[in-house]
Amino acid sequence: MFSTPASHRRLAAVGTDLPPGTAPDGSRGQILSESLRLFAEQGYGAASIRDIASRVGIKGASLYSHYPxxxxxxxxxxxxxxxxxxxxxxxxxxxxxxxxxxxxxxxxxxxxxxxxxxxxxxxxxxxxxxxxxxxxxxxxxxxxxxxxxxxxxxxxxxxxxxxxxxxxxxxxxxxxxxxxxxxxxxxxxxxxxxxxxxxxxxxxxxxxxxxxxx
Amino acid sequence: MFSTPASHRRLAAVGTDLPPGTAPDGSRGQILSESLRLFAEQGYGAASIRDIASRVGIKGASLYSHYPxxxxxxxxxxxxxxxxxxxxxxxxxxxxxxxxxxxxxxxxxxxxxxxxxxxxxxxxxxxxxxxxxxxxxxxxxxxxxxxxxxxxxxxxxxxxxxxxxxxxxxxxxxxxxxxxxxxxxxxxxxxxxxxxxxxxxxxxxxxxxxxxxx
DNA sequence: CAAAAGCTAGCGAACGTTAGCTTGTTTATA
DNA sequence: TATAAACAAGCTAACGTTCGCTAGCTTTTG
CATH class of the missing domain: 1.10.357.10 (Tetracycline Repressor, domain 2)
Structure with a gap:
């Protein structure tokens, strides 16, 4: 209750910024960034590995080269x-x-x-x-x-x-x-x-x- | 941040009370009550139909006699x-x-x-x-x-x-x-x-x- | 040429949901 | 009152999908 976004989204913001210097370069950083967006918008349980990977532009299995x-x-x-x-x-x-x-x-x-x-x-x-x-x-x-x-x-x-x-x-x-x-x-x-x-x-x-x- | 439970639970409370007069009698009410507990503790996505049903004491499929x-x-x-x-x-x-x-x-x-x-x-x-x-x-x-x-x-x-x-x-x-x-x-x-x-x-x-x- | 980073294919498990059956109770009628 | 029809509420089994994750191969790159 009280000043959530007008829609039923969990938050109003759209940017996936991470604090400077905290995100690794390359795919590792992109995985973090896209995971952040999906976890925030849909929740951890509802965001799938394949969702995350496809936003990064790779396949789900390839994600495991970067995070265990x-x-x-x-x-x-x-x-x-x-x-x-x-x-x-x-x-x-x-x-x-x-x-x-x-x-x-x-x-x-x-x-x-x-x-x-x-x-x-x-x-x-x-x-x-x-x-x-x-x-x-x-x-x-x-x-x-x-x-x-x-x-x-x-x-x-x-x-x-x-x-x-x-x-x-x-x-x-x-x-x-x-x-x-x-x-x-x-x-x-x-x-x-x-x-x-x-x-x-x-x-x-x-x-x-x-x-x-x- | 700030005064969540000491554990990593989503909330400290344990009671599944619903306001008087809002819960139906019988299984319908039990389904509501147990769903409330599981949705609150684990989130909607992580709580399965079978989880809910087993707490009520019925099988997952039987839940669909009460809610579509x-x-x-x-x-x-x-x-x-x-x-x-x-x-x-x-x-x-x-x-x-x-x-x-x-x-x-x-x-x-x-x-x-x-x-x-x-x-x-x-x-x-x-x-x-x-x-x-x-x-x-x-x-x-x-x-x-x-x-x-x-x-x-x-x-x-x-x-x-x-x-x-x-x-x-x-x-x-x-x-x-x-x-x-x-x-x-x-x-x-x-x-x-x-x-x-x-x-x-x-x-x-x-x-x-x-x-x-x- | 070696390592890093991608790929395809697929495993086993769990998911929400449906179909169809059994059982017990209520209700309407002969 | 006895019987039959209807209903309510559970069950088992299974469908098709998606899940996280692994194995093993290919491509890119330094």
Whole structure:
């Protein structure tokens, strides 16, 4: 509910961009890119090896020269997604001034921008992780937990300083996290808003939510 | 990202409850209930007719005495989910006093409670709608749009009255909607919080997000 | 000439679905 | 009331398709 695309598509975006430097050259990269599109639009289970391969311009069997299984392709995408997300949050936080309000804005902005700039990657990372066997999922969940901790620590510090006032820190984090998560489903570059504009507004929302009245 | 279950499951809840009066008696109801569990946990594509049937205690073919296709089962679940959600939002709004802040609290509470009380139904309604053929999805999307309009109208009215102040009404709605949506993924009754407690906190968050400083 | 990357062919399993049968219960009629 | 017709709800068996994946061969390329 609430601002999914007008059609029954899972997300509004159409671009299959991967963060610079994360996609291998050649067919390996194309396989990643086309898998990303199909996993995002149809879900991992509904996207077949033959679908993916035909978009790359090869036969299904040839895909196994590049990846040992379909699950490995998904795991690689989810890894890229989670690592990029964590890296952005951490870098933003490190670059932020010691002011806890500035830190909050930095992590929220990074969180939102990651989901607006790489919507397909975000949708796949979040909605298809459950399709991975546990041994693939475990290290990825660890990255996820690190990202959560980053934001939770900022909120906790603000509360300790008396800058933030909330009935429940955990609920505040889930609320702020959810706001950004959902952006990946409805954002499209031709909506007239840049990721930065959305991120700014959501950073304001997050600050207000935490009781900052400035 | 952010407060999914610790495992790689799609949601934390285990109950397959449907709203009172929405599930048929007998096998038809059991099929709905078991389909709900499997669609929520594994996704529509990964849940097979034989899986569903064996949980009901019948053979796959026997399922077709009750529903004409797998898609019809999903469509029925999504319909129940969307109608229950809309009904709760509308009833809450009708019962609320004319004060726009009270109205906001009412719709946010209804939105959150629906997702906490029927987490599997919410996850399936929101995450599996894309798996339906378009002719099934269209009327369901109409219900969804009605629910969005309910909340958007409250926000718009508050802004017109000068009670709410936001840079962008649409962004405020997506943010508030997303907060509640996500509850379905992490909520479990043994978290020590009741749906009402979460709803109260989220209603406070929503009011703050809209610039209410009280 | 060797390695990388493609191909065809096909395996076994699982998929949604249909056909046709059995069984038990309800309903209408002689 | 007894019987027959109709129905409901399950079953087995199987259809045709698609699935992920493998084996083994050919082509391209450095």
């Amino acid at each position: 299984s379909k699950a490995h392709v998904l795991a690689e995408l989810v890894r890229i997604g989670h690592e990029e997300h964590f890296r952005r949050m951490r870098d933003a936080l490190l670059a932020a001034q010691p002011d806890v309000q500035v830190q909050l804005a930095a992590v929220v902005r990074a969180h939102v921008c990651a989901h607006a700039e790489y919507p397909m990657l975000a949708v796949v990372s979040n909605s298809e992780l459950h399709a991975l066997p546990e041994e693939f999922a475990t290290p990825l969940l660890a990255i996820r937990r690190q990202s959560e901790t980053l934001m939770l620590d900022v909120i906790q510090r603000g509360v300790n300083l008396g800058v933030f006032k909330v009935p429940d820190i955990q609920l505040a984090m889930t609320a702020i996290g959810a706001m950004g998560l959902r952006v990946a489903h409805w954002y499209t570059p031709d909506s007239g808003k840049t990721p930065e504009q959305i991120a700014d507004t959501y950073a304001l929302f997050a600050a207000r939510l935490l009781g900052v009245t400035a | 296709s797998k898609a019809h089962v999903l469509a029925e679940l999504v319909r129940i989910g969307h109608e229950e959600h809309f009904r709760r939002m509308r009833d809450a709004l009708l019962a609320a006093q004319p004060d726009v802040q009270v109205q906001l609290a009412a719709v946010v509470r209804a939105h959150v409670c629906a997702h906490a009380e029927y987490p599997m139904l919410a996850v399936v309604s929101n995450s599996e709608l894309h798996a339906l053929p378009e002719e099934f999805a269209t009327p369901l999307l109409a219900i969804r749009r009605q629910s969005e309009t309910l909340m958007l109208d409250v926000i718009q009215r508050g802004v017109n009255l000068g009670v709410f102040k936001v840079p962008d009404i649409q962004l405020a709605m997506t943010a508030i909607g997303a907060m509640g949506l996500r509850v379905a993924h992490w909520y479990t009754p043994d978290s020590g919080k009741t749906p009402e407690q979460i709803a109260d906190t989220y209603a406070l968050f929503a009011a703050r997000l809209l610039g209410v400083t009280a």
